[in-house]
Amino acid sequence: MRGLRKYLPPFAPDISGASSVLYEMGGILVICDAGGCTGNVCGFDEPRWFLQRSCIFSAGLRDMDAIFGKDDKLVEKLTEAARQIEAAFVCLIGTPVPAVIGTDYQALKRMAEKKIKLPVLTIETSGIRQYDAGEEMAYIELFQTFATEKMETEKGRIGVIGATPLSVSSLQIKKKLQRALGEDKHIVCYGMGDGLDMVRQASKAEKNLVLSPSGIKAAEYLKESFGTPYEVGYPVAAEFFSHVMFPDEGKEWKVLIVHQQVLANEVRRFLREKLGEHIQVTVASFFMLKPELKEQGDLVLKEEADLIRLADKGDYNLVIADNMIKPVFAENISFIDIPHFACSGRLCEE
Numbered sequence: 001m002r003g004l005r006k007y008l009p010p011f012a013p014d015i016s017g018a019s020s021v022l023y024e025m026g027g028i029l030v031i032c033d034a035g036g037c038t039g040n041v042c043g044f045d046e047p048r049w050f051l052q053r054s055c056i057f058s059a060g061l062r063d064m065d066a067i068f069g070k071d072d073k074l075v076e077k078l079t080e081a082a083r084q085i086e087a088a089f090v091c092l093i094g095t096p097v098p099a100v101i102g103t104d105y106q107a108l109k110r111m112a113e114k115k116i117k118l119p120v121l122t123i124e125t126s127g128i129r130q131y132d133a134g135e136e137m138a139y140i141e142l143f144q145t146f147a148t149e150k151m152e153t154e155k156g157r158i159g160v161i162g163a164t165p166l167s168v169s170s171l172q173i174k175k176k177l178q179r180a181l182g183e184d185k186h187i188v189c190y191g192m193g194d195g196l197d198m199v200r201q202a203s204k205a206e207k208n209l210v211l212s213p214s215g216i217k218a219a220e221y222l223k224e225s226f227g228t229p230y231e232v233g234y235p236v237a238a239e240f241f242s243h244v245m246f247p248d249e250g251k252e253w254k255v256l257i258v259h260q261q262v263l264a265n266e267v268r269r270f271l272r273e274k275l276g277e278h279i280q281v282t283v284a285s286f287f288m289l290k291p292e293l294k295e296q297g298d299l300v301l302k303e304e305a306d307l308i309r310l311a312d313k314g315d316y317n318l319v320i321a322d323n324m325i326k327p328v329f330a331e332n333i334s335f336i337d338i339p340h341f342a343c344s345g346r347l348c349e350e
Contacts, residue, residue, distance in 0.1 A: 005304045007327050011286060012166050012342040014125040016045035017134030017214065018093050020164040021142065023054045025196045027121070028087045030078065032059045032103070033095040037127060045131070047165050047347060055085055061097055071103075075111050082116045088196050089145075091121040093134075099126040121145055131166045131342045132260070132287045135214035142190075143218050147202035150226055159198075159205035159228070160189040162215025166342040167260055168192075170349060173211075173236075180235040207231060213261050213288035232293065234266035240320075240338050246274060253279040256314060258307070258321035259340055261289050267320055267338070268295075284310065286343075322346070 015031060019041045022029055031038045038058035042049045059074055078090055090112060092105065105122040112120045121141050125134045139161060158181065163173045170176065174189040181187065188194045188205065208219045208230035219230035253275055257264040264283040271281055283289075284299040284307075301307050311328045319329055323337040324344040339346040 002303060008304050008307075008324065009344065012045040012131035013040075013127050014129040014131060014134030014137070015093055015095055015127050016041050016342075017131035017136075017164070017166060018091075018123040018125050018138040019056060019134075020046060020131070020166050021135050021138035021191050022091055022121075023048055023056075024052075024191050024193070025089075025142070025199070026087060027055065027089040027091050027196075028078070028081055028085060029054065029056045029091050029093060030059055030074075030081075031056065031093045031095060032061065032074070032098045034058070034061045034097070037095045044345060045166065045342075047171065047341065051171070055081075055087060057081065071108050071111060074108070075115055078112050079115045082118060087118065089119040089121060090116060091123060091141075093123045094125045094127075096127040099124075099128075119145055130287050132212065132214040135162070135164060135167065135212070136217055136288075139190075139215055139218035140221060142199060143202060143221055146196060146199045147222065147225070149200070149203065151201060151203045153206055154186065154204045155206055156184055157186040157188060157205050159202060159208040159222075160187060160192075160211060161208055161218050161230075162210045162212035162262070163189050163192045164212075164214075165192075165347070167212035167214065168263075169339045169341040169347050171347065172349060176236045176239070177209075202226070203228065209233065209235075211262055213290050213293070216290060232262055234263045237263060237266035237270055240267065240336070241270065241274075244336060251317075253281075253318055254314075254316050255279060255281040255318045255320065256310065256316040257281065257283050258285065258301070258319070258325060259283075259338060260287055260342075261285055261293055263338070265293060282314070282316075 015037050035058045105124055109120045109122050123137050174187055174193040178187050188198050203226040205228050208228055210216055210219045210230055210232045211234055222228045257267050268281045282297050284301050286301045289300050307328055318334045320336045322340040322344045326335050339348050
């Protein structure tokens with residue numbers, strides 16, 4: 001049965017991805033829902049909610065507001081919120097309701113900007129795609145709106161795109177990157193330690209580092225706009241194996257890695273260095289697999305049933321993934337746990 005899940009929980013949707021990118025940017029984030037989607041974001045998909053606050057609101061849509069498209073009521077609420085809260089911008093984040101009724105976000109943006117006198121961003125998420133689609137949309141909107149000025153390049157400055165708790169499963173990623181890349185580097189981690197001022201100064205970066213597929217389009221935009229080169233990688237992947245022993249290094253390993261693509265590719269590279277180029281390694285993901293980063297045999301997983309078939313027919317002797325999928329595989333298969341917060345709600349620091 002399509003969509004049936006016996007092992008896997010629901011993954012974080014695009015709404016949560018967009019919210020995660022913008023969480024530390026100093027804006028008023030309005031999720032255009034009746035309250036349920038906002039509760040999911042704050043209660044389940046945003047670990048920073050319990051450590052640092054952000055201005056995330058529900059539009060509080062009611063049946064008649066949605067049916068008759070009473071956008072003026074939403075603008076009134078936004079105006080009142082902006083009057084009481086010092087914010088750099090307002091962002092409207094879509095949900096299934098505006099997607100179904102065909103809300104005109106550009107008209108809403110124009111109405112709101114006339115009243116509020118602040119930049120208004122619109123992220124047309126629908127709640128039916130995965131978190132990384134929302135992250136990708138938010139990054140593009142963010143940089144296109146605020147990274148508009150060409151500044152002098154700062155030697156050693158590295159801009160990090162694609163680092164959200166949902167993708168990297170860590171709240172300490174900036175510190176980890178600083179250790180891995182060297183104290184002489186100026187690490188600017190957009191949305192994870194560095195806010196809107198650093199976005200405005202994005203053209204100062206000597207290079208951008210992309211940690212997940214959702215950041216690639218934004219990195220391409222910055223390269224086209226300012227000539228900033230970018231690299232796709234995950235320099236801290238080796239930390240996942242600091243306590244792992246590989247006693248049978250001569251063994252014929254057949255490995256499956258299930259995670260976000262950039263992290264998974266870096267793990268594959270590490271394993272080939274450790275165990276030899278001859279080992280068979282397949283990357284599979286329920287999320288974006290960018291064609292330019294894929295190897296032959298890499299797989300997009302759409303349903304839990306796809307993972308079950310892979311477990312039954314793949315003949316793997318090592319699986320590297322979040323522990324949530326471990327029950328799908330036979331008990332005699334070696335398993336290395338790398339948490340994926342967007343799937344299991346677990347952080348690497350736990």
